[in-house]
Every structure is written in structure tokens, then in C-alpha cells.
Amino acid sequence: MPAQWELARLLDKALRELGDAGQTERACRLAAQAFAILERQDPELAERFTGTLHHLTCVPPTRSPQATEAAAQGVGG
Amino acid sequence: MEDLTFEVMTRWSGSGREAVGTVETGDQVLAWSVPSGMGGRGEGSSPEELLASAVATCYTGTLSSLLSRDGLPWERVQVKMHETVIGQPTRIARLLASPNIIGGDPGRVEEYQRTAALARDHCFIGRHLRSDVAYEVGTVTVEPPAEAKGELDVRSLPPAQRHQLIFSTLDQLEAGRAVTLVNDHDPLPLRYQLEATRGNAFTWDYLEQGPKTWKVKIERQG
Numbered sequence: 048m049p050a051q052w053e054l055a056r057l058l059d060k061a062l063r064e065l066g067d068a069g070q071t072e073r074a075c076r077l078a079a080q081a082f083a084i085l086e087r088q089d090p091e092l093a094e095r096f097t098g099t100l101h102h103l104t105c106v107p108p109t110r111s112p113q114a115t116e117a118a119a120q121g122v123g124g
Numbered sequence: 125m126e127d128l129t130f131e132v133m134t135r136w137s138g139s140g141r142e143a144v145g146t147v148e149t150g151d152q153v154l155a156w157s158v159p160s161g162m163g164g165r166g167e168g169s170s171p172e173e174l175l176a177s178a179v180a181t182c183y184t185g186t187l188s189s190l191l192s193r194d195g196l197p198w199e200r201v202q203v204k205m206h207e208t209v210i211g212q213p214t215r216i217a218r219l220l221a222s223p224n225i226i227g228g229d230p231g232r233v234e235e236y237q238r239t240a241a242l243a244r245d246h247c248f249i250g251r252h253l254r255s256d257v258a259y260e261v262g263t264v265t266v267e268p269p270a271e272a273k274g275e276l277d278v279r280s281l282p283p284a285q286r287h288q289l290i291f292s293t294l295d296q297l298e299a300g301r302a303v304t305l306v307n308d309h310d311p312l313p314l315r316y317q318l319e320a321t322r323g324n325a326f327t328w329d330y331l332e333q334g335p336k337t338w339k340v341k342i343e344r345q346g
Contacts, residue, residue, distance in 0.1 A: 075313075079320035086321060097287060100313030 055081075055092055059099050066103040075103050144168060162214075172209055176219060179259070180205035182249035183221050190239050190246065191225070199227025199269060206262075218258040219250075228266040240264045270306070277306040279337075290314060294326065294342060302343035304331065310338050318342075 058081060065074040078099040085093035134156075136145035141164040144157045158164020159172060169177075184203045191198045201223060208218040223240050240261045244250060250259050270277045276293050278286040286307075293303060305311060315328055325345055332339040 075316045076320070079313075079316035082317050083320040094284070094287075097313060097317070100316055104310065104312040 051089070051092065055085075055095050059095055062096075062099050063102055071103055075100060078103060141165075147174070172207060172216070175216065176205045176207040179219055179247065179250050179253070180221065183243055183247045184223075186247045187223060187240060187243035190243050191236070194235065194239050196225075196232060196235055196239060197227065197229050197269075198225050201225055216253075216257050218260065219253070220260050220262050222262040223264045225264065225266045227269040230266045230268055233264065233266050236264045236266050237261075273304070274302060275304045275306055275339075279306060279308045287314065287317070291321075294318070294322075294344070297344045299344050300346040302341050305338075305340045305342055307338045307340075308336065310334065311340060 059078075062074045062078050062081075065077070078096045082093050082096040082100070085096070133148040134145060135148075137143055141158040141162070144155055144165055144167050147154050147156055147169075155168030156170055156174065157167045159170045160166030164170075180203050183205070184201055187203070188198070188201050191201070203224070204222045206218075206220040206222065207216060208220075209215070210217045221240075221244065223236075223243075225236055228236060244259060244261050253259055267273075276290065278289060281289065290305065297303060305314075310333070318326055318328075327341075327343045327345060329341045329343075330338070331341055
């Protein structure tokens with residue numbers, strides 16, 4: 048796995064733990080910044096942080112199996 | 125057309141009106157009981173609702189076909205079928221269909237009303253109602269397409285396509301103009317992303333906050 052994907056995975060994990068520790072607002076802003084950095088250069092990787100944001104804002108999974116699977120992969124509306 | 129046959133299976137156990145049964149149609153199993161107003165459990169559906177559903181589904185399909193035939197624009201059709209049961213003796217006295225045309229042309233509402241009345245006459249299932257059942261069409265409401273209302277409804281899109289469409293739409297928005305985002309969950313992640321990528325370029329106002337639908341007015345600052 049490329050290094051940037053490993054780093055993104057680590058950052059995603061750290062942000063989720065930050066949220067779990069009660070710093071949800073801070074974690075959301077950092078996840079959004081990560082998304083902003085990657086949006087143009089690596090849109091696919093940027094979507095990972097869309098998933099992070101959905102986790103942090105406690106959005107329940109969408110009902111359809113495809114949507115649930117997509118959400119698990121870090122994409123969503 | 126060759127003769128067609130249809131079959132449903134109903135099940136009922138217990139005695140009197142205090143039981144709950146099922147009806148199986150295709151791969152669907154629906155619970156039903158006697159309505160509470162008739163001394164039953166009032167759980168699941170009821171024969172009264174199932175009859176109204178049969179007429180409503182046929183009417184809806186007929187109406188959508190006739191709308192297309194008559195060249196009237198539409199995206200979705202919703203029909204509320206209101207049934208009135210009277211006694212004694214108990215009988216269905218009235219079925220009132222109230223169609224709602226979504227994505228239509230409100231300027232042609234009289235044409236929609238005429239087509240809606242015609243759909244009642246062509247409704248195959250409705251023709252089997254006894255003559256003492258008043259089968260009527262109420263007022264037709266016509267809503268313009270979502271785009272005309274300035275709405276961006278992403279609920280039917282796969283999640284992966286939603287943000288791309290939203291960002292693209294917002295980026296094309298002129299200063300002082302707004303779009304209403306319609307989503308099936310709180311689009312709060314998008315708000316964080318907008319602020320991180322576009323700064324304070326947009327304002328964000330919730331118009332509806334669940335539980336099934338979220339609407340947010342997003343306006344580009346002047």
C-alpha cells in the first residue's frame with residue numbers, strides 16, 4: 048500500500064480517536080482540512096476523510112446495502 | 125391478451141376480531157387485522173386499506189400513462205386515496221383520489237385535472253367497484269421540478285456521486301443566489317468540507333432537520 052494511503056489511514060484513526068475523546072469539533076475541522084488538501088490532487092484518497100466526517104458527525108448508515116458499503120469505504124453525501 | 129391468473133394467500137388464526145393475520149403477495153408478507161374502529165386489533169393493514177391500495181395503485185399507473193400520452197410533464201406521481209366506510213349496514217361509500225404531480229407544469233393544472241378525471245374512468249380495478257361506491261378525483265396539485273424551486277435533491281444518487289454534484293453546483297452559483305440541498309441525512313460533513321475548501325463563501329441555513337429529510341439553504345455570499 049502506498050505511503051500516503053498508510054498515512055491517511057493513520058490520520059483517519061487518530062481523528063476518530065480524537066472524536067471519541069470528546070474533541071469532535073476539532074476532529075471534524077481537521078478531517079475537513081485533510082479533505083481540502085487532497086481534494087484536487089487525490090480525490091479518491093480525499094473521500095476517505097468524507098468517511099471520517101460521517102463517522103464523527105454520527106450519521107446513521109444509509110439504508111441500501113450499496114450505500115452502506117460505500118459509506119464503509121469512506122464516501123457519502 | 126391471454127387470460128391471466130393471480131393468487132394471494134391469506135392466513136388467520138384465533139377467534140373473533142381479536143386476531144392478526146397475514147396476506148402473502150409474491151414475496152411480500154403483510155400483516156393485517158380488523159380495524160380498531162370495527163372492534164379489531166388495528167394492527168398492520170386491513171381489508172379496507174388493501175382495497176383502497178388496489179384501486180390507488182391501478183389509478184396511479186393509469187394516471188402516469190395518460191400524463192405521458194397527453195404530453196404533460198411529470199417526474200413522479202403520488203396519490204392519496206381516502207376511503208370512507210359507513211354503517212349500518214357497513215359498506216364502502218366513497219373513494220377519493222387526490223393526485224400530486226411532482227415535476228410538472230403548474231401553469232397547466234386544468235389539463236392535469238382533466239387527465240386525472242380520465243384516469244379514474246380508465247382505471248381497470250376501479251371499474252370493478254359497485255355502483256354505490258362514489259369513486260371520485262379531488263383536487264390535483266402540481267409541483268414544479270426540483271431545479272425550478274432551486275432544489276438540489278441528492279437522495280436518489282449513490283453516495284459517492286453526491287459531493288461531486290453538490291460542489292459542482294455550488295461552484296457555479298452566482299453571488300447572492302441560493303440552492304436548497306435535500307438529503308436523507310444531516311449533511312453536516314459537507315458543511316465542514318465547504319468551510320475548509322471555500323472558506324466563508326457560503327451561508328448555511330437549515331430549513332428542515334429530519335428525521336427522514338434534511339433541507340439546507342446554501343447561499344453564495346455577495
